[in-house]
Amino acid sequence: MRCHIVPPHMLERIATDAGDPALRARARRTLALTSAHSSERRTLAPTAPEPNEDFVPNRTIHDAEHRERLPGRTVRAEGAPATGDKVVDQSYDWLGVTFDFFEAAYRRNSIDGAGLPLVSTVHYGDDYDNAFWNGEQMVYGDGDGVLFTEFTGPLDVTGHELTHGITQYTAGLEYYSQPGALNESVSDVFGSLIKQWHLDQTADQADWLIGAGLLAEGVRGIALRSLKAPGTAYDDPRLGKDPQPGHMDHYVDTYRDNGGVHINSGIPNHAFYLAATSIGGHAWEKAGRVWYDTLTGGRLESDSDFKRFAAATIATATDLYGADGTETRAIREAWNGVGVSP
């Protein structure tokens, strides 16, 4: 039996220490392919922008015309008028909102902090039930219409994918096991915060859902994930039940899904929810600021587990609000609340 889903540190050991030369070569090849996607990572911070500089997005939307080839035909460039294709125009608008959020909330100029063009491909594949970030661009399917609707629909899906880009250019959290679940979680956190910012909601008004509106009519569920109540987003005969835990007591050990990155993300997701609702007000201003600074501040290592991430958020909060600040205490209690003791 062979399995490719091996943590990077194990691959590195196999690549150098394995007795079988074929095994060593294979591990090296996997590492090369994996690191190809983090090679775009910026090691030096981009030049600081002028304080009053207005950042402008540079968006391009492509149409895959239901094939699986990237990027596809260019259908809308920055500043061009609406095309009349609902999916194309929705993607263009949501990229704009996401770009504006990171500028307004954290003075960030695009994914890389240096004005990286935003590229989306829509109408990808046939009945394709997915959206992903491939290291360079966003890709969206139209859904099969039976279980899922268009993945361009919910704003938080675009926010989630674009945040994968930001993580790639900053902390570079490895997409495996706990660092992978953190990578997923920060995408969910900022996906939700972008929606809250767009709707001008406070923490107690927000739905804290990811993928609300994505499930087709007749599917039993309200969304794909809930930061407020992990494990309760759906329970459907065809999709099964939302498997997310909200506490370390229910952490799921699996090698599938890169070590359960979409499952165990429920734990840090819920920690953020607890912190943000305890602090109150606009969640992107304080709890969101702490998570953003932690992700982008250079303090977080790419192989951080939940404990190290939690400790880094508390250190960031201490810098911003003091060790005894109510915000810092709320964040400390939030991690305790999900069973992570930094």
Added chain:
Amino acid sequence: MKVTVVRSGGFAGIEQRAESDSARDPVLARLVDRVDLERVPPPGRIPDQFLYEIDIDGDRTTVGEAQLHGPLRELVHHVLGHAR
């Protein structure tokens, strides 16, 4: 031969699983003959991509959707298609 396909990952993170036996499925039998699990490239770690775990009589590999081509792709969709 017994063939099991498990799809994991994807934005939704919802697992899909299906199995079939080539003894009762001539299309699958022909696909199995054309597939070499030893020659499958590693999946990489692309956020939210689908991962397909393919098990043919205990010989197992995992492939990312970006590397799913040719007869292996046909096999995966054939087996998962039967699950719906």
